Structures are given as structure tokens and as C-alpha cells.
Amino acid sequence: MKKIKLLLSGLAIALLGGCAGSVQQIHNEALLPEIDVIQVKENSDEALKLAQEAKLDVNVLSTKVTELDNKIILLSEEISSVSAAKIEELENRLALLVEAYKDLHAQIKAIEAMPLRASSKNQKNPAPTFSPASAIALVNSPEYDLYQQALQIYNKRQYEEAVNLFNDLLKHYPSGQYAANAYYWIGECYYAISDFATAIIAYKKVLTFKNHQKGDDAQNKIALSYLKMGQSVEAKAEFKKLVERYPSSEFVPRAKQYLKEIM
Incomplete structure (x- = not known):
């Protein structure tokens, strides 16, 4: 009778040990999907973070490029404006110089066409004179x-x-x-x-x-x-x-x- 009890006790312990191992295995297997999901989530978060940082860098560069474009446009407009004003000023000056030259040339021709001062003292009606002062x-x-x-x-x-x-x-x-x-x-x-x-x-x-x-x-x-x-x-x-x-x-x-x- 005593031997039978010992045998039953051993069998119970073996069964319990086997069940315990099976339960632990089942628990471990149940954790595997959870661990994989967490890992994937961490990887995704890291990738998203990197993407956001990259996007931020691109936006910053894009903003800088836009700023440079605007500066170039403004500079070009300023250069064009200054050049146009300078050209117009030079054209105006040139036109005035040309007109002044033509006027002076006409005056010289008029002076050359006028009779000179009479050299004879006995001339009763001397020709009119044209002095530098009158020119x-x-x-x-x-x-x-x-x-x-x-x-x-x-x-x-x-x-x-x-x-x-x-x-x-x-x-x-x-x-x-x-x-x-x-x-x-x-x-x-x-x-x-x-x-x-x-x-x-x-x-x-x-x-x-x-x-x-x-x-x-x-x-x-x-x-x-x-x-x-x-x-x-x-x-x-x-x-x-x-x-x-x-x-x-x-x-x-x-x-x-x-x-x-x-x-």
C-alpha cells in the first residue's frame, strides 16, 4: 500500500513537471509576437524620426534657396534700375552736348560770315564788328x-x-x-x-x-x-x-x- 502511494506521488510530480514545462513554453511562445511588434514599432518610430529630420533639412534648404533666389532677383532689379538710370543720364548729357556743339558750330559760322572791322581810317561807314564778348x-x-x-x-x-x-x-x-x-x-x-x-x-x-x-x-x-x-x-x-x-x-x-x- 505504501509503495502504491509513492508511485502515485511520483507520477503526479512528473505530470506536474511536464505541465509546468508546457505552460512556460506556451507563455514564451505567446510573448514572441508581442516582442516582434514592439521591435517593429521601435524601428518604425526611428524611421519616422529620421524621415521627419530629413524632411526638416529639406525644408530648411528649400527656404534658403528661396531666400537666395529672392536676393538674386532683387539684386538684378537694382542693377537693371541703376544701369537704366545711368544710361538715361548719359543719353541726356550726350544729347545736350550734341546740341551745344551744333549751336556753337552755327555761331562760329555766323561769326565767320560777318564782315571784319574796317582797317581804313577814312571809311565813312565802317562795317559792323562782332567781338568775342558778343559771341x-x-x-x-x-x-x-x-x-x-x-x-x-x-x-x-x-x-x-x-x-x-x-x-x-x-x-x-x-x-x-x-x-x-x-x-x-x-x-x-x-x-x-x-x-x-x-x-x-x-x-x-x-x-x-x-x-x-x-x-x-x-x-x-x-x-x-x-x-x-x-x-x-x-x-x-x-x-x-x-x-x-x-x-x-x-x-x-x-x-x-x-x-x-x-x-
Whole structure:
């Protein structure tokens, strides 16, 4: 009887040991999926973090690139603005210098054409003299000042005001030294604003001053004005006048080209 109890006790212990091992194995196997999920989650979090950091870096770089682009655009605009202003200033100065040169050249020609002081003491009616002082007076006259003021306004592209000043000059000095020039620049003002019909009227006024230095300029602009208005017949006629009346003009080669092109 005692042996039977010992046998049963041993069997019970063996069964319990086997059950305990099975339970532990089952528990361990149950933990494996949980551990894998945690590992995957940790890996995912790390990957997400890296991705977010990378995205942040890309955004920062993108922002910096945009800032640089904006700076380049601003710098380019500043350079363009400065260059345009400088060019316009130089053009204005050049135009004034050219006009001053032409005026001075005309004055020299006028001085050379005047009779010299009579050398004979017995001459009853000596020829009028033209001294350096009187030549300087031509340049420093109110007429010259008004003309230069009007020309400067024209070069600033303030055409309406320029027309008023040139007309003021013509009002006070209708037969003055700069009258023909004033008519020419009035024509240029209207030409600039595409009022070609009115420009032609002013240009034709220049032609009433015989052998004036701006005659070929005015004749050329009359032809161009008709061309701008689409009046090819009139334009062709005016270009022919330019070639015939001013054969040595700088505008003749282009005028001949227009005559070939105009149908």
C-alpha cells in the first residue's frame, strides 16, 4: 500500500513537471509576437524620426534657396534700375552736348560770315564788328537759357511741358537763333507720343528756315511720320525729297532703302 502511494506521488510530480514545462513554453511562445511588434514599432518610430529630420533639412534648404533666389532677383532689379538710370543720364548729357556743339558750330559760322572791322581810317561807314564778348552773349542770352531748359525737359520725357517751353521760346523769339530748333523739338515731342499729324506740322516749320542744320532731320521725320500713319504714298514722296534735297545727309542710305521697300 505504501509503495502504491509513492508511485502515485511520483507520477503526479512528473505530470506536474511536464505541465509546468508546457505552460512556460506556451507563455514564451505567446510573448514572441508581442516582442516582434514592439521591435517593429521601435524601428518604425526611428524611421519616422529620421524621415521627419530629413524632411526638416529639406525644408530648411528649400527656404534658403528661396531666400537666395529672392536676393538674386532683387539684386538684378537694382542693377537693371541703376544701369537704366545711368544710361538715361548719359543719353541726356550726350544729347545736350550734341546740341551745344551744333549751336556753337552755327555761331562760329555766323561769326565767320560777318564782315571784319574796317582797317581804313577814312571809311565813312565802317562795317559792323562782332567781338568775342558778343559771341559769348549769344550763348549766355535768355533765349539760349530758355532753349536749354526746354531741351532738358524734353530729355526727361516730359513732353507736354517741353512743348510749352519751346512755344514760350517761339513766342518771345519768333525769329531767334533757336526758333528752327524749337520747331524741330516740338515735332519730336509729338512724334514721341505718336501724334504724327501734329509732328509733321512742326517739322514742316523747320523747312521754312532755308539751309538750316536740322533741315534733313525734319525732312526725314516727316517721311517717317507718314510711314507711321500708314500713308505710304506720302511717305515715299517725302523720302524722295530727302534724297534729292539733302544728298549728303546721313539719312539718305536708309531713305533709299525705304524707297525700295515701300510699295
